[in-house]
Amino acid sequence: xxxxxxxxxxxxxxxxxxxxxxxxxxxxxxxxxxxxxxxxxxxxxxxxxxxxxxxxxxxxxxxxxxxxxxxxxxxxxxxxxxxxxxxxxxxxxxxxxxxxxxxxxxxxxxxxxxxxxxxxxxxxxxxxxxxxxxxxxxxxxxxxxxxxxxxxxxxxxxxxxxxxxxxxxxxxxxxxxxxxxxxxxxxxxxxxxxxxxxxxxxxxxxxxxxxxxxxxxxxxxxxxxxxxxxxxxxxxxxxxxxxxxxxx
Numbered sequence: 001x002x003x004x005x006x007x008x009x010x011x012x013x014x015x016x017x018x019x020x021x022x023x024x025x026x027x028x029x030x031x032x033x034x035x036x037x038x039x040x041x042x043x044x045x046x047x048x049x050x051x052x053x054x055x056x057x058x059x060x061x062x063x064x065x066x067x068x069x070x071x072x073x074x075x076x077x078x079x080x081x082x083x084x085x086x087x088x089x090x091x092x093x094x095x096x097x098x099x100x101x102x103x104x105x106x107x108x109x110x111x112x113x114x115x116x117x118x119x120x121x122x123x124x125x126x127x128x129x130x131x132x133x134x135x136x137x138x139x140x141x142x143x144x145x146x147x148x149x150x151x152x153x154x155x156x157x158x159x160x161x162x163x164x165x166x167x168x169x170x171x172x173x174x175x176x177x178x179x180x181x182x183x184x185x186x187x188x189x190x191x192x193x194x195x196x197x198x199x200x201x202x203x204x205x206x207x208x209x210x211x212x213x214x215x216x217x218x219x220x221x222x223x224x225x226x227x228x229x230x231x232x233x234x235x236x237x238x239x240x241x242x243x244x245x246x247x248x
Contacts, residue, residue, distance in 0.1 A: 034200050043210050048111075051104035052199075058097035059192065063185065065090035070181045074144045074173070094136060101129055113205040121202060124195040131191055135184040141176045 015021045043049075068086050069077065077083035105125060114122040137155075141148050152170040159165040169175055 030197065030201050034203075035197075037200075040204065041206065041210075043207055044204055046207075048107040049204065051100045051107065054100035055097055055104055056192070056196070058093050058100060059188070061093035062090060062097060063189075065093060066181065066185070074142055074177065078144070094139065098132070098136070101132065105129060108205065111205055111207060115205060116202065118198070118202045118205055121195065121198040121205075124191055124198060128188060128191040128195055131184065131187050135180065135188055138176050138180040138184060141170055142173070142180055144173075 013024065015024045065086050069083070069090060072080075072083060077087035108122065108125065113125075137151075140151050141155075156165060156170050159168055159170060168179075
Protein backbone atom coordinates (compact mmCIF):
# COMPACT_ATOMS: atom_id res chain seq x y z
CA UNK A 1 0.00 0.00 0.00
CA UNK A 2 1.35 3.45 -0.91
CA UNK A 3 1.75 6.32 1.54
CA UNK A 4 -1.13 8.17 -0.10
CA UNK A 5 -3.48 5.19 0.28
CA UNK A 6 -2.53 4.85 3.95
CA UNK A 7 -3.34 8.51 4.51
CA UNK A 8 -6.73 8.14 2.79
CA UNK A 9 -7.59 5.12 4.96
CA UNK A 10 -7.27 7.15 8.18
CA UNK A 11 -10.66 8.30 9.55
CA UNK A 12 -11.32 12.00 9.04
CA UNK A 13 -11.70 14.08 12.20
CA UNK A 14 -15.11 15.67 12.62
CA UNK A 15 -15.53 19.28 13.72
CA UNK A 16 -18.70 20.64 15.32
CA UNK A 17 -17.84 24.26 16.11
CA UNK A 18 -16.90 27.07 13.74
CA UNK A 19 -13.47 27.31 15.35
CA UNK A 20 -12.94 23.60 14.85
CA UNK A 21 -14.13 23.79 11.26
CA UNK A 22 -11.79 26.72 10.63
CA UNK A 23 -8.92 24.74 12.13
CA UNK A 24 -9.77 21.72 9.98
CA UNK A 25 -9.92 23.84 6.84
CA UNK A 26 -6.55 25.43 7.59
CA UNK A 27 -4.91 22.08 8.34
CA UNK A 28 -6.28 20.67 5.11
CA UNK A 29 -5.47 23.55 2.77
CA UNK A 30 -2.45 25.09 4.49
CA UNK A 31 -0.41 22.47 6.37
CA UNK A 32 2.91 23.38 7.96
CA UNK A 33 4.97 21.90 5.12
CA UNK A 34 3.28 24.32 2.69
CA UNK A 35 3.33 27.36 4.96
CA UNK A 36 7.04 27.03 5.76
CA UNK A 37 8.46 24.72 3.07
CA UNK A 38 12.01 23.46 3.30
CA UNK A 39 12.38 22.53 -0.37
CA UNK A 40 11.21 24.10 -3.61
CA UNK A 41 11.16 22.80 -7.21
CA UNK A 42 14.35 23.31 -9.19
CA UNK A 43 12.77 25.86 -11.54
CA UNK A 44 12.41 28.32 -8.62
CA UNK A 45 16.16 28.97 -8.98
CA UNK A 46 15.38 31.10 -12.06
CA UNK A 47 15.91 34.87 -11.67
CA UNK A 48 12.28 35.64 -12.53
CA UNK A 49 11.19 34.25 -9.14
CA UNK A 50 13.39 36.74 -7.25
CA UNK A 51 11.30 39.86 -7.85
CA UNK A 52 8.32 38.80 -5.76
CA UNK A 53 10.47 38.47 -2.66
CA UNK A 54 12.27 41.68 -3.64
CA UNK A 55 8.94 43.51 -3.50
CA UNK A 56 8.21 42.09 -0.04
CA UNK A 57 11.64 43.10 1.29
CA UNK A 58 11.13 46.60 -0.12
CA UNK A 59 7.73 46.73 1.57
CA UNK A 60 9.37 45.97 4.92
CA UNK A 61 11.75 48.91 4.43
CA UNK A 62 8.79 51.11 3.47
CA UNK A 63 6.87 50.22 6.63
CA UNK A 64 9.82 50.66 9.01
CA UNK A 65 10.92 54.00 7.54
CA UNK A 66 7.30 55.15 7.33
CA UNK A 67 6.70 54.43 11.02
CA UNK A 68 9.76 56.51 11.94
CA UNK A 69 8.55 59.39 9.76
CA UNK A 70 5.01 59.29 11.13
CA UNK A 71 6.20 59.36 14.74
CA UNK A 72 8.09 62.60 14.12
CA UNK A 73 5.51 64.44 12.02
CA UNK A 74 5.35 65.57 8.37
CA UNK A 75 7.76 68.50 8.83
CA UNK A 76 10.54 66.57 10.62
CA UNK A 77 12.53 65.60 7.55
CA UNK A 78 12.72 69.26 6.46
CA UNK A 79 14.67 70.33 9.57
CA UNK A 80 16.64 67.19 10.50
CA UNK A 81 19.50 65.56 8.61
CA UNK A 82 18.56 62.16 10.01
CA UNK A 83 14.95 62.82 9.10
CA UNK A 84 16.02 63.64 5.55
CA UNK A 85 17.92 60.33 5.45
CA UNK A 86 14.91 58.36 6.68
CA UNK A 87 12.69 60.12 4.15
CA UNK A 88 15.16 59.22 1.38
CA UNK A 89 15.14 55.58 2.50
CA UNK A 90 11.34 55.66 2.41
CA UNK A 91 11.30 57.19 -1.08
CA UNK A 92 13.82 54.83 -2.63
CA UNK A 93 12.21 51.81 -0.98
CA UNK A 94 8.99 52.79 -2.75
CA UNK A 95 10.88 53.10 -6.05
CA UNK A 96 12.41 49.63 -5.65
CA UNK A 97 9.05 48.24 -4.52
CA UNK A 98 7.29 49.35 -7.69
CA UNK A 99 10.14 48.29 -9.98
CA UNK A 100 10.26 44.78 -8.53
CA UNK A 101 6.47 44.51 -8.44
CA UNK A 102 6.08 45.54 -12.09
CA UNK A 103 8.74 43.04 -13.22
CA UNK A 104 7.10 40.39 -11.02
CA UNK A 105 3.67 41.05 -12.53
CA UNK A 106 4.92 41.03 -16.12
CA UNK A 107 6.93 37.87 -15.51
CA UNK A 108 3.91 36.07 -14.08
CA UNK A 109 1.70 37.38 -16.87
CA UNK A 110 3.88 35.81 -19.56
CA UNK A 111 4.06 32.61 -17.48
CA UNK A 112 0.22 32.51 -17.30
CA UNK A 113 0.43 32.42 -13.52
CA UNK A 114 -3.32 31.83 -13.14
CA UNK A 115 -2.90 28.20 -14.26
CA UNK A 116 -3.60 25.29 -11.92
CA UNK A 117 -6.30 26.92 -9.81
CA UNK A 118 -4.19 30.01 -9.12
CA UNK A 119 -6.70 32.58 -10.43
CA UNK A 120 -7.29 34.14 -7.01
CA UNK A 121 -3.53 34.32 -6.46
CA UNK A 122 -3.18 36.34 -9.66
CA UNK A 123 -6.13 38.60 -8.76
CA UNK A 124 -4.71 39.40 -5.32
CA UNK A 125 -1.35 40.25 -6.89
CA UNK A 126 -2.97 42.74 -9.27
CA UNK A 127 -5.06 44.14 -6.40
CA UNK A 128 -1.92 44.68 -4.33
CA UNK A 129 -0.41 46.65 -7.20
CA UNK A 130 -3.50 48.86 -7.60
CA UNK A 131 -3.84 49.59 -3.88
CA UNK A 132 -0.12 50.39 -3.74
CA UNK A 133 -0.58 53.03 -6.46
CA UNK A 134 -3.18 54.80 -4.30
CA UNK A 135 -0.88 54.58 -1.28
CA UNK A 136 2.00 56.06 -3.28
CA UNK A 137 -0.24 58.88 -4.52
CA UNK A 138 -1.15 59.86 -0.95
CA UNK A 139 2.54 59.69 -0.05
CA UNK A 140 3.40 62.27 -2.68
CA UNK A 141 0.68 64.51 -1.22
CA UNK A 142 2.40 64.36 2.19
CA UNK A 143 5.75 65.77 1.07
CA UNK A 144 4.65 69.19 2.41
CA UNK A 145 6.53 71.04 -0.33
CA UNK A 146 5.73 72.66 -3.66
CA UNK A 147 5.53 69.29 -5.42
CA UNK A 148 2.85 67.99 -3.07
CA UNK A 149 0.90 71.25 -3.38
CA UNK A 150 1.02 71.11 -7.18
CA UNK A 151 0.04 67.41 -7.25
CA UNK A 152 -2.88 68.04 -4.87
CA UNK A 153 -4.41 70.93 -6.76
CA UNK A 154 -3.90 69.32 -10.15
CA UNK A 155 -5.27 65.98 -8.99
CA UNK A 156 -8.37 67.34 -7.24
CA UNK A 157 -10.05 68.15 -10.55
CA UNK A 158 -9.68 64.57 -11.76
CA UNK A 159 -11.01 63.21 -8.46
CA UNK A 160 -13.93 65.65 -8.42
CA UNK A 161 -14.81 64.77 -12.02
CA UNK A 162 -14.95 61.07 -11.12
CA UNK A 163 -17.02 61.69 -7.98
CA UNK A 164 -14.32 60.48 -5.61
CA UNK A 165 -13.59 64.02 -4.43
CA UNK A 166 -16.69 63.95 -2.21
CA UNK A 167 -14.94 61.45 0.11
CA UNK A 168 -11.28 62.00 -0.77
CA UNK A 169 -10.08 65.59 -0.34
CA UNK A 170 -6.49 65.78 -1.55
CA UNK A 171 -6.11 69.28 -0.09
CA UNK A 172 -6.90 68.07 3.45
CA UNK A 173 -3.49 67.14 4.92
CA UNK A 174 -4.99 65.50 8.00
CA UNK A 175 -7.27 63.25 5.96
CA UNK A 176 -4.47 62.27 3.59
CA UNK A 177 -2.20 61.59 6.56
CA UNK A 178 -4.79 59.21 8.01
CA UNK A 179 -5.24 57.43 4.69
CA UNK A 180 -1.50 57.08 4.12
CA UNK A 181 -0.36 55.86 7.54
CA UNK A 182 -3.41 53.82 8.64
CA UNK A 183 -5.99 52.69 6.09
CA UNK A 184 -3.90 52.14 2.97
CA UNK A 185 -0.97 50.38 4.73
CA UNK A 186 -3.47 48.00 6.34
CA UNK A 187 -5.07 47.37 2.95
CA UNK A 188 -1.72 46.76 1.22
CA UNK A 189 -0.53 44.51 4.05
CA UNK A 190 -3.75 42.47 4.05
CA UNK A 191 -3.76 41.93 0.28
CA UNK A 192 -0.04 41.06 0.19
CA UNK A 193 -0.47 38.64 3.12
CA UNK A 194 -3.41 36.95 1.37
CA UNK A 195 -1.37 36.76 -1.83
CA UNK A 196 1.55 35.06 -0.04
CA UNK A 197 -0.79 32.61 1.71
CA UNK A 198 -2.38 31.66 -1.62
CA UNK A 199 1.09 31.13 -3.10
CA UNK A 200 1.87 28.80 -0.20
CA UNK A 201 -1.43 26.94 -0.67
CA UNK A 202 -1.17 26.40 -4.43
CA UNK A 203 2.61 26.42 -4.79
CA UNK A 204 4.89 28.53 -6.92
CA UNK A 205 3.68 28.58 -10.52
CA UNK A 206 5.96 26.56 -12.81
CA UNK A 207 7.18 27.64 -16.24
CA UNK A 208 4.82 26.65 -19.02
CA UNK A 209 7.20 23.97 -20.31
CA UNK A 210 7.46 22.50 -16.78
CA UNK A 211 3.72 22.20 -16.13
CA UNK A 212 3.78 18.40 -16.30
CA UNK A 213 6.15 18.27 -13.32
CA UNK A 214 4.09 20.67 -11.21
CA UNK A 215 3.50 18.85 -7.94
CA UNK A 216 0.65 21.18 -6.98
CA UNK A 217 -1.23 20.46 -10.22
CA UNK A 218 -0.93 16.69 -9.89
CA UNK A 219 -1.36 16.60 -6.13
CA UNK A 220 1.84 14.59 -5.70
CA UNK A 221 5.15 15.28 -4.03
CA UNK A 222 8.05 15.01 -6.44
CA UNK A 223 11.13 13.09 -5.40
CA UNK A 224 14.68 13.84 -6.44
CA UNK A 225 14.52 11.54 -9.47
CA UNK A 226 11.39 13.26 -10.78
CA UNK A 227 8.97 10.49 -9.73
CA UNK A 228 5.91 11.24 -7.64
CA UNK A 229 5.46 9.96 -4.10
CA UNK A 230 2.94 7.14 -4.10
CA UNK A 231 3.48 6.31 -7.77
CA UNK A 232 6.00 3.87 -9.13
CA UNK A 233 8.09 4.96 -12.11
CA UNK A 234 6.88 3.68 -15.44
CA UNK A 235 8.68 0.63 -16.75
CA UNK A 236 11.15 1.49 -19.47
CA UNK A 237 11.61 -0.90 -22.43
CA UNK A 238 15.00 -2.54 -22.80
CA UNK A 239 17.27 -0.83 -25.27
CA UNK A 240 18.58 -4.18 -26.58
CA UNK A 241 16.02 -7.03 -26.55
CA UNK A 242 18.57 -9.45 -28.03
CA UNK A 243 20.89 -8.93 -25.07
CA UNK A 244 17.97 -9.67 -22.72
CA UNK A 245 17.34 -12.98 -24.51
CA UNK A 246 21.04 -13.88 -24.28
CA UNK A 247 21.10 -13.45 -20.52
CA UNK A 248 18.29 -15.94 -19.93
